[in-house]
Amino acid sequence: MSDLLERLRRRGWRMTSQRRVVAEVLDGDHVHLTADEVHARAARRLPEISRATVYNTLGDLVSIGEVTEVSTDGRAKRYDPNAHRPHQHLVCSNCGTIRDVHPTGDPLADLPAEERFGFTVSEAVVTYRGLCAACA
């Protein structure tokens, strides 16, 4: 049973068969699927589900903060159900595998005031790149 699905129920999110399969697909650790991958997996359980519904549902989940968008490669955005534990990403430059990582320290602390150009800096997104064990 999906943790995400559970949270959505508690929020009183209007539940439809489409929304349910999307939430079920977005379950697990290190899950970073593209919208089309979500659509393909959802369609195995519910063949009639449309691409637009998947996009709508993912967009809704992002806007209520239950899923985060990750764009590591300039290609399709990926959707991450691990929205409640802040983390960064480690990406294999060869095969594209993505792992959740938790660096120590606060990257914001590494940006000195004179390098802030008067900005109110609120967030640092870090993408580590390298080769995974299989690709190295």
Add this chain to the structure above:
Amino acid sequence: MSDLLERLRRRGWRMTSQRRVVAEVLDGDHVHLTADEVHARAARRLPEISRATVYNTLGDLVSIGEVTEVSTDGRAKRYDPNAHRPHQHLVCSNCGTIRDVHPTGDPLADLPAEERFGFTVSEAVVTYRGLCAACA
């Protein structure tokens, strides 16, 4: 006179009017133009230049390491002529302005071995987000 143009000449890069205007447009600090912006500016000097040529030229410049690709939003890639001084980016979440920043410390050092999943990690790309002085 463009610094980039100078470097390209020294490399013996085959020079055409199209390549010259693209290199001229990619001059200055904190320059992060999209391909279409490069095309628009290049076309002010050389109206017949095609979109395909701009894409080709930018791709070539990236592959020889004279320009780097930056994708901060999930939208169009941006092209950065500041390829010889490593740096990160500070982006205004409201207006999209991008500044080059030089954080202290090595972000790779903040990723403990047990968080590397057997990867050979070679690079950390950091995007700082916040509001610029004008938007705050």
Add this chain to the structure above:
DNA sequence: TCTTGACTTGGACTCGGTCAATCGTAGGAT
């Protein structure tokens, strides 16, 4: 000047994503 491989072009095409009109239904009201 001649030659030729490298560069340029326009247009068709792909991929990822958005939109809007219309249809269907979850879930509250009775």
Add this chain to the structure above:
DNA sequence: ATCCTACGATTGACCGAGTCCAAGTCAAGA
């Protein structure tokens, strides 16, 4: 249990960003 309706789902057209290709042009070395 049935009704009602606002909200969600569907279809297909559309869009922006980027790639590809065949044909034409030209930079620069001989």
